Amino acid sequence: MSDMAGDRARPQVCVEVLSRSFGGVAAVREVSFTVGAGEIHGLCGHNGAGKSTVVKMLSGQLAPDSGRIVIGGQPVVLGSRQAAQRLGVALVDQELSVVPELTVLDNLLLGGVSTPLLNRRRAAAARCRQVLGDMGLDRIRPQQPLAELSIGERQLVEVARALSQNARLVILDEPTATLSDVETEYVFAAIRRVAARGCSVIFVSHRLSEVLELCDTVTVLRDGRRIATTPASELTVSDLIVQMLGEAPHRLTAARAPDPQPGHSLRIEGLRVPGRLTDFSLTAQAGRVYALAGQLGSGASDVLRALAGLHPQATGRVRLRDRAVPFRNPVGAAAAGVAFVSSDRKSEGLFLDKPIAANFLATRLPGLGRAGLLSSRREHQAARSLAELVGIADHRLREPTAALSGGNQQRVFVGRSLGRDDVYALLLDEPTRGVDIGGRAAIHRLLRAAADAGLIVVFASTELEELLELGDVIITMRETRMVARYEGGADGAVLMRDMTQGERAA
Amino acid sequence: MIRRPAAPPETLVPGVALVVVLITFFCTPLMSGRALTAFDVYNTFQGLAQLGLLTLGLGLTMIAGEFDLSVAGTYVLGGMLAVRTGQSSAILGIVLAVGAGAAIGAVQGGIIARLRIPSLPVTLATYVALLGLTSAMSGGLSVTYTNTGATLWMDRHIAGIFSPPSLITLTGFVIAAAVFGGTRLGREIRAIGGDRRASRVAGVRVERGLVGLFTASGSLAALSGALFSYSYAAANPNPGLQPLILATVGCLVGGVSLVGGRGLPAGLLAGALSVALLGQVDAITAIPDYYTELLYAALLGVIVAVDAPGLRRGLDRLKARAATIRTPDRRP
Amino acid sequence: MTAADNDRSPAMATARDLPGRQDGADTAPPAQEPASAAAAGRLSGLRGVDPLDVGIVIVVLAVIVTGMLTTRFFSLANARAILASTASVGITAIGATVVMIAGSAVSLAVSQTATVVAMIFLATQQFGLAAAIIAGLLSGVAMTAIQGAVIGFWTANPIVLTIAAGFAIGGVATWISGGTTVYPQVTAFNGLNDTPLGLPLAVYVLLAITGVAQWLLRRTTAGRYMYLIGENPRAARAAGLPVGRVTVIAWAIFGACIALTGVFLAAFNTSANASLGGTLSLDAIAAVLAGGTAIGGGKGSAVRTLGGALLISAISDLLLLRGFSTGIQLLVKGLLVAFVVIAVHVRSTRGRR
Structure with a gap:
């Protein structure tokens, strides 16, 4: 891998004091690094460290506020994806960006600047077969509809598309999150091949051992700043964790001991969602907070989604307060006393155009009147008391929810499920995603208070501080399965290892 | 994210529909008591000429995930414009009609793509406005086309079963199929309909594509209307929603989904041909209209079921429940 | 949801909005x-x-x-004419508003449903007016609520489904009626053509329906759910809101409104044939859109739709008085809706x- 050492001295891609903020909050602050020709450069950082923002700026999806990007010695302006592609930047987006309606071949050709207007079927198919073969996908025919492929195979097709575009810079944003080990090996081999041709590669991943295995150099971001750029050969997983977290966080408060006389409980047995979750069992007691620790694709959020009724194909047994929960149906789950807070606040959570009060009341309308008629007085009361509970000024209740900051929106979202006597289990997927420190502490207080008031609280998160701070019981998950269960005695490094390391030991 | 299972509907639906309709067509002698003639086939193609290009234009926008209701208006306007301006030169009339259709489509496409506004309400408003414009042009009355030379030319029999309008229509489909299958545009149109975000990330120029599509559908609808008016020697300012509904049925039977991302010109041809054949079966056998209506209802009912995610979730739920019951309960 | 700010219908827009905008007011055509x-x-x-x-x-x-500047536009007789011409489309438009708010976009089966209701209403005249109205309403609600169930529980595409339903309803109607015009045996419906205070009964029904729909949307659980489901169906589903049930309710209300329109059309025309419904489907949608209800759902109100319907009628009436053809009236209506x-x-x- 070091035969390109001469070229690497000559940087091909330079990121120079790049900054970008959103609504006054800095997401990336004066980040600089360089990637040489043929170099595989890892980009690591915890959630919210600014990786995605850097990737978006480099791929033409977001304009920097200041700083510049230099490719091949020329300062460039990447105004759009097309502009970036013309300058030789290929991208594997964090979100799966292939079109299931098209064939595999069409997906490989989609949007490429070098794709000719007229199709050359035979040449394209031959090239496609070769590209697929490089990915270990010999079994897939170019003319096969993508919809027939598994999620992992689709991801491989997207990686193949980026790697086959003869780019000068290939950015892969979490390309392996949904892949098996064998599939990952193929991706790595393919990445090494394009790097060997002199292409620069930026590789973003949460799986730290993978980063060390694949990359030549690793840049770590924290809170939007570059912390270090180190040759991978000089790093261990523990070093990386320290760089990412600063001091590895330890449990701040002692875990709550189980109540000697437990109240109601949520019993999950053999919960299974095809392809997403394998055999999950847990008994959660009222008054305690349960944390599911796992990255994207680990199954942590699927536990919650299945319980909320959003995985109709889920199987298993779920009982809440000794009654079976009809958990394949959201209406049934809600009626049984399950409240769910999705990780996708915008499209699966709040009604953003509606006033804050309407969002507070959305799930408790039947309790606010008689025979379907609402009582204004009780509505106002309920909305005001919730506003007070979550700390939102009374006079803002009529404003559209979209006008609130992300943190306050999240408070409304969480508050929606609080103070209801027909909710027994509160499930939260990433309860503080995109929330600032202050909002986060407030939400944590709310959840702790909810547990103290006798609710079963289960949340999924990827953020160590949150897991350690809030979870009385922490369950780590990886690749659709449970890894370990901790009641006290866990620290950040242990959780991180459980969540990020596959069989590949560091 | 898993969106939809494999995409055979785009070939399966039109294939099955066309075969069924063809069988019905060839069985009509059993009901009418007279053998099929070349003239019946000619008439079928005349029916195709009436709605084919309209179906094609509408279908192309549907593949990209949009619904262009205004084609019904452009169709009417195209017919009227061609008749009003083409009395001396038929070609001039067609050119003006197609030009107007293209301009209307381009403006609409620009608004829809730029503002990212749902196409249905915009095109509905355009439809109403175009209907009004056409009616204002003609004083609300049918206008006769006095260029009998052109009308006769339109009704010529070519090779026994074709006429110039039906050949033009078929040519339209051939060109569309060639563009779809032979260039990267077809892939991009389907990608735009399938997953707009992913298309943008992949580098597809989504806005430009949409403007082009609406321009194409406007032009095709206007051409369709012009040909129809010439061959009937009259332009009707308000034929109602029937052409639009039949064209939509043609698209849906042709394997296109309103969600977008699915469909091929060949399927659209099969869909339009199915509709034309059914019309001809009606005419030959003189069965009451409601048979056809009920048949359409049943066909669309099947299509609705194929494309209903809630129904699929319900089936998943039943399957999962059955699987749970099969495994023995470990708890008392 | 607090109604105060959203309820200002176009027709009721107050002078509060005017300062600073007078510049273009006189000159700008729509x-x-x-x-x-x-x-x-x-x-x-x-x-x-x-x-x-x-x-x-x-x-x-x-x-x-x-x-x-137009003689006779501001006269009592003309105001009555505007209201009268708003009534039958208006009643259906109120129903269409409810389903559009609940997120179902449009129905293309309205004309056929109204026609069938009219036929049933006329065919049951001999059982008395009340019975005929009930028969008409029940049939309208049933036909439309079934579509609502398929849309709500199966998330079927409303456009395709209602085209199919239009064919089915029209087909069955022709089948049963034999494709002929339905004439009543007795005319119990004459009372519906009364004009108390110089206005057709349908106008009062329109106003009443608007009030009821407005109240239902704002003050009942089901109505509030409609706004939420319409704005963000995924969020509504994830929150466990009864999406299917509420969609059925919305469509049932729509069905009742269509049925009322059908009843009035039947009483007015004293007979019913397949083309009675005419362009009702699109006219109703145009009125809803002109009132500012968004096709995507979650926004709008019955009062706004009433305003939209009245605005369209008033403009058409004005153009008529100034001697413009129906074509121009349609053109202006289309442009208004687009705007x-x-x-x-x-x-x-x-x-x-």
Whole structure:
């Protein structure tokens, strides 16, 4: 891998004091690094460290506020994806960006600047077969509809598309999150091949051992700043964790001991969602907070989604307060006393155009009147008391929810499920995603208070501080399965290892 | 994210529909008591000429995930414009009609793509406005086309079963199929309909594509209307929603989904041909209209079921429940 | 949801919106308004000023000014004429508003449903007026609520489904009626053609329905759910809201409204054939859109739709009085709808992109 050492001295891609903020909050602050020709450069950082923002700026999806990007010695302006592609930047987006309606071949050709207007079927198919073969996908025919492929195979097709575009810079944003080990090996081999041709590669991943295995150099971001750029050969997983977290966080408060006389409980047995979750069992007691620790694709959020009724194909047994929960149906789950807070606040959570009060009341309308008629007085009361509970000024209740900051929106979202006597289990997927420190502490207080008031609280998160701070019981998950269960005695490094390391030991 | 299972509907639906309709067509002698003639086939193609290009234009926008209701208006306007301006030169009339259709489509496409506004309400408003414009042009009355030379030319029999309008229509489909299958545009149109975000990330120029599509559908609808008016020697300012509904049925039977991302010109041809054949079966056998209506209802009912995610979730739920019951309960 | 700010229907827009906008008010014909609306959008660091309100005020002012220059426009007789012409489309439009708010976009089976209800109403005249009305209403509600169930529980595409339903309803109607015009055996319906205080009964029904729908949307659980489901169906599903049930309720209300229109059409025409429903489907949608209800769902109100329907009638009436053809009336109606649709969209996405 070091035969390109001469070229690497000559940087091909330079990121120079790049900054970008959103609504006054800095997401990336004066980040600089360089990637040489043929170099595989890892980009690591915890959630919210600014990786995605850097990737978006480099791929033409977001304009920097200041700083510049230099490719091949020329300062460039990447105004759009097309502009970036013309300058030789290929991208594997964090979100799966292939079109299931098209064939595999069409997906490989989609949007490429070098794709000719007229199709050359035979040449394209031959090239496609070769590209697929490089990915270990010999079994897939170019003319096969993508919809027939598994999620992992689709991801491989997207990686193949980026790697086959003869780019000068290939950015892969979490390309392996949904892949098996064998599939990952193929991706790595393919990445090494394009790097060997002199292409620069930026590789973003949460799986730290993978980063060390694949990359030549690793840049770590924290809170939007570059912390270090180190040759991978000089790093261990523990070093990386320290760089990412600063001091590895330890449990701040002692875990709550189980109540000697437990109240109601949520019993999950053999919960299974095809392809997403394998055999999950847990008994959660009222008054305690349960944390599911796992990255994207680990199954942590699927536990919650299945319980909320959003995985109709889920199987298993779920009982809440000794009654079976009809958990394949959201209406049934809600009626049984399950409240769910999705990780996708915008499209699966709040009604953003509606006033804050309407969002507070959305799930408790039947309790606010008689025979379907609402009582204004009780509505106002309920909305005001919730506003007070979550700390939102009374006079803002009529404003559209979209006008609130992300943190306050999240408070409304969480508050929606609080103070209801027909909710027994509160499930939260990433309860503080995109929330600032202050909002986060407030939400944590709310959840702790909810547990103290006798609710079963289960949340999924990827953020160590949150897991350690809030979870009385922490369950780590990886690749659709449970890894370990901790009641006290866990620290950040242990959780991180459980969540990020596959069989590949560091 | 898993969106939809494999995409055979785009070939399966039109294939099955066309075969069924063809069988019905060839069985009509059993009901009418007279053998099929070349003239019946000619008439079928005349029916195709009436709605084919309209179906094609509408279908192309549907593949990209949009619904262009205004084609019904452009169709009417195209017919009227061609008749009003083409009395001396038929070609001039067609050119003006197609030009107007293209301009209307381009403006609409620009608004829809730029503002990212749902196409249905915009095109509905355009439809109403175009209907009004056409009616204002003609004083609300049918206008006769006095260029009998052109009308006769339109009704010529070519090779026994074709006429110039039906050949033009078929040519339209051939060109569309060639563009779809032979260039990267077809892939991009389907990608735009399938997953707009992913298309943008992949580098597809989504806005430009949409403007082009609406321009194409406007032009095709206007051409369709012009040909129809010439061959009937009259332009009707308000034929109602029937052409639009039949064209939509043609698209849906042709394997296109309103969600977008699915469909091929060949399927659209099969869909339009199915509709034309059914019309001809009606005419030959003189069965009451409601048979056809009920048949359409049943066909669309099947299509609705194929494309209903809630129904699929319900089936998943039943399957999962059955699987749970099969495994023995470990708890008392 | 607090109604106060949203309820200002176009017809009731007050002088509060006027300052600063008089410049273009007299001169701008409706067709040129998107430009001034965009300008208004830029100006509106001021809260409460939005392109839609400004545009509607301009349209209403234009109507008023032109109306003053038109003899007989501001007369009691003409006001009655406007109201009367609004009634039958208006009643259906109120129902269409409810389903559009609940997120189901449009129905293309309205004309056929109204026609069938009219036939049933006329065919059951011999059992008395009340029985005939009930029969008509029940059939309308049943036909439409079934479509609502398929849309709500199966998330079927409303356009395809209602086209199919239109064929099915029309087909069955022709089958049973034999394709002929239905004449009543007795005419119990004469009372429906009464004109108390000089206005057709249908106008009173329209006003009553508007009030009921408005109350239902704002003050009942089901109505509130409709706004939520319409705005964000995924969020509603994830929150465990009864999406299917509420969709059925919305469509049942729609069915009742269509049925009432059918009953009035039957009483007015004293007979019913397959073309009775005419262009009701699109006319109703046009009125809803002109009132500013968004096709995407979650926004709008019955009162707004009443305003939209009245505005369309008033403009058509004005154009008629000034000697313009029906063609021009349609053209203006189309442009008005296009303008409102675009303005509503620009307003709802402003500041988000």
